[in-house]
Amino acid sequence: MSVRARIVLTGGPCGGKSALIEELSADSAFAGHFVALPEAIFTMRLAGISPREKLFQQAMVQRQIELEEEADRALGWEDRRIIICHRGSLDPIAYWRRSGWPQAEFFEYTAMTRQAHYSRYAGVIHLATAADGAPDAYARWPAAHRPESPEEAIALDRWLADAWSGHPGYRRIDNVGRDWAAKSLAARSALAELVGG
Numbered sequence: 166m167s168v169r170a171r172i173v174l175t176g177g178p179c180g181g182k183s184a185l186i187e188e189l190s191a192d193s194a195f196a197g198h199f200v201a202l203p204e205a206i207f208t209m210r211l212a213g214i215s216p217r218e219k220l221f222q223q224a225m226v227q228r229q230i231e232l233e234e235e236a237d238r239a240l241g242w243e244d245r246r247i248i249i250c251h252r253g254s255l256d257p258i259a260y261w262r263r264s265g266w267p268q269a270e271f272f273e274y275t276a277m278t279r280q281a282h283y284s285r286y287a288g289v290i291h292l293a294t295a296a297d298g299a300p301d302a303y304a305r306w307p308a309a310h311r312p313e314s315p316e317e318a319i320a321l322d323r324w325l326a327d328a329w330s331g332h333p334g335y336r337r338i339d340n341v342g343r344d345w346a347a348k349s350l351a352a353r354s355a356l357a358e359l360v361g362g
Contacts, residue, residue: 169237169245170287170360173253175329177294177322178311179303181345182251185292185352200236204251205229219266219274222257226275229254233285247360253289255282259324279331288334288359290352294322298340334359
């Protein structure tokens with residue numbers, strides 16, 4: 166694992182991952198103390214590989230790892246900022262499972278064990294999809310760039326929970342009894358706990 170802490174933000178569509186990163190950047194307690202990586206899928210759009218191919222999810226795993234290691238090298242040894250990852254190397258398993266492919270085959274195909282994925286990260290903050298517990302806040306195409314129905318978003322969210330919940334630094338932030346401000350505050354508290362701040 167990197168000597169620098171990496172934290173994954175995971176969760177189904179419309180969980181608040183992007184919004185949280187934006188808010189952290191404006192929060193004096195966190196601004197300047199982290200580097201945020203974009204979703205790997207945005208760098209894969211022109212790859213010419215269909216998301217319906219198993220190769221696509223394998224490529225997503227590799228691209229995520231490359232983004233993290235590129236950031237590590239760019240920051241160097243003296244810069245101690247943490248890396249916040251908009252999704253982690255294990256997130257593609259949820260999309261693999263959505264395609265109906267066996268979970269065990271994912272690890273064989275990508276040549277990485279679950280523990281190898283876990284060891285890359287100091288913690289995982291799971292922001293539950295708004296579709297689960299805050300359905301009025303769930304936005305999809307054309308209001309937002311996400312095609313998933315609420316039911317599909319919840320299924321992805323549960324597969325992501327199944328993928329990451331064994332990580333010792335896993336923290337799930339749900340929507341029960343929380344508006345966005347409370348959910349964001351809970352996520353910040355989890356982040357501070359995970360990085361020892």
